[in-house]
Amino acid sequence: MILVTGGTGYIGSHSVIELHNEGYDVLIVDNFVNSSPSVLKHLKTITGVDFNFLQVDLCDYEQLKDATKNYSIEGVIHFAAFKSVGESVDLPLKYYNNNIQSLTNVLKLCEEREISNIVFSSSCTVYGNPESIPVTESTPIGKAESPYGKTKVFSEEILKDFHKSSSKTICNLRYFNPIGAHESGLLGDYPDGKPNNLLPFVTQVAAGLREKLSVFGDDYNTKDGSCIRDYIHVVDLAKAHVNAIDYNKRNRKLYSVFNIGTGVGVSVFELLSTFEKVNKTPVKFEISKRRSGDVGAIYADCQNAAKKLNWKAKLNLEDMLSSAWNFQKKN
Numbered sequence: 001m002i003l004v005t006g007g008t009g010y011i012g013s014h015s016v017i018e019l020h021n022e023g024y025d026v027l028i029v030d031n032f033v034n035s036s037p038s039v040l041k042h043l044k045t046i047t048g049v050d051f052n053f054l055q056v057d058l059c060d061y062e063q064l065k066d067a068t069k070n071y072s073i074e075g076v077i078h079f080a081a082f083k084s085v086g087e088s089v090d091l092p093l094k095y096y097n098n099n100i101q102s103l104t105n106v107l108k109l110c111e112e113r114e115i116s117n118i119v120f121s122s123s124c125t126v127y128g129n130p131e132s133i134p135v136t137e138s139t140p141i142g143k144a145e146s147p148y149g150k151t152k153v154f155s156e157e158i159l160k161d162f163h164k165s166s167s168k169t170i171c172n173l174r175y176f177n178p179i180g181a182h183e184s185g186l187l188g189d190y191p192d193g194k195p196n197n198l199l200p201f202v203t204q205v206a207a208g209l210r211e212k213l214s215v216f217g218d219d220y221n222t223k224d225g226s227c228i229r230d231y232i233h234v235v236d237l238a239k240a241h242v243n244a245i246d247y248n249k250r251n252r253k254l255y256s257v258f259n260i261g262t263g264v265g266v267s268v269f270e271l272l273s274t275f276e277k278v279n280k281t282p283v284k285f286e287i288s289k290r291r292s293g294d295v296g297a298i299y300a301d302c303q304n305a306a307k308k309l310n311w312k313a314k315l316n317l318e319d320m321l322s323s324a325w326n327f328q329k330k331n
């Protein structure tokens with residue numbers, strides 16, 4: 001059985017489905033701080049399975065230990081974390097406390113319960129503003145600007161130290177920009193309040209819920225002046241987690257790191273025009289000033305994941321944008 005923390009969240013819920021599709025039993029832990037109990041109902045509609053679920057605050061170790069004591073757990077995928085870059089600047093202690101303590105508690109559980117297969121959700125934010133692109137896993141990290149980004153850098157350091165002392169098998173996945181939704185339209189990125197990320201904002205403008213998108217800067221040194229990112233379909237990203245669990249099984253006691261993206265850089269303007277074309281829906285936008293802390297261009301070198309994890313993104317930008325629009329319309 002695989003323990004999935006944050007299993008009702010955006011990436012966690014899609015990963016639960018992929019784990020189930022590959023024959024894994026799943027135990028979901030979440031406290032619904034940034035997700036809804038209705039996700040459990042949707043997971044059941046999609047898979048026909050009532051997943052084991054525990055409502056636990058990972059910052060409370062005794063609660064975590066007690067709630068999980070009757071389950072036989074072979075591996076953990078640790079998704080649960082706060083993830084809003086802007087909020088982390090205003091409330092750094094909230095981020096340091098939650099993201100670090102929940103990680104150390106999950107690792108303590110692994111130590112006590114002899115769970116040796118660990119997969120961690122990291123982010124390309126650890127690369128900060130890279131000197132050259134595409135970034136490989138050996139591009140220096142530690143230049144993250146926001147407290148949120150720093151929690152990912154610190155978490156990676158904690159995992160390395162824990163690996164040295166415990167010989168657990170740890171696979172650290174650095175996600176690029178996950179977007180898109182499950183084909184059912186039941187699961188997707190459901191931000192609470194005003195979206196910070198690009199695509200949820202775009203779909204809300206297209207749906208008439210917001211007046212227009214602000215494109216943060218058209219004066220970057222890129223092909224069309226707007227920022228470039230490596231957008232990846234959340235279903236492809238979810239599948240990478242199953243490969244990571246399997247990779248850990250084949251590589252006992254190894255500590256590994258993989259970039260998980262498509263390897264393709266897409267600008268904000270390209271994303272907008274593709275959205276309009278695929279979904280035949282206009283998106284009103286204006287150019288505004290650069291957002292502080294934004295990186296001009298970043299995309300992944302994913303060759304390591306292809307070679308070792310045996311994983312490659314299969315879905316393209318059109319799939320990402322049509323599934324996200326389908327999700328928006330249904331919700």
Ligand code: UD1
Nearest residue numbers: 085123125149196197198199201214215216227229268294
């Ligand atoms: C941020 C985080 C990243 C995190 C990701 C997903 C940093 C530096 N980045 O990535 O760690 O994994 O969110 O949660 O910590 N944009 C607009 N208008 C908008 C919103 C965005 O033009 O209203 C542009 C941004 O300038 C950027 C692109 O769209 O170029 C993507 O932005 P966003 O979706 O927020 O993701 P990142 O900032 O790349």
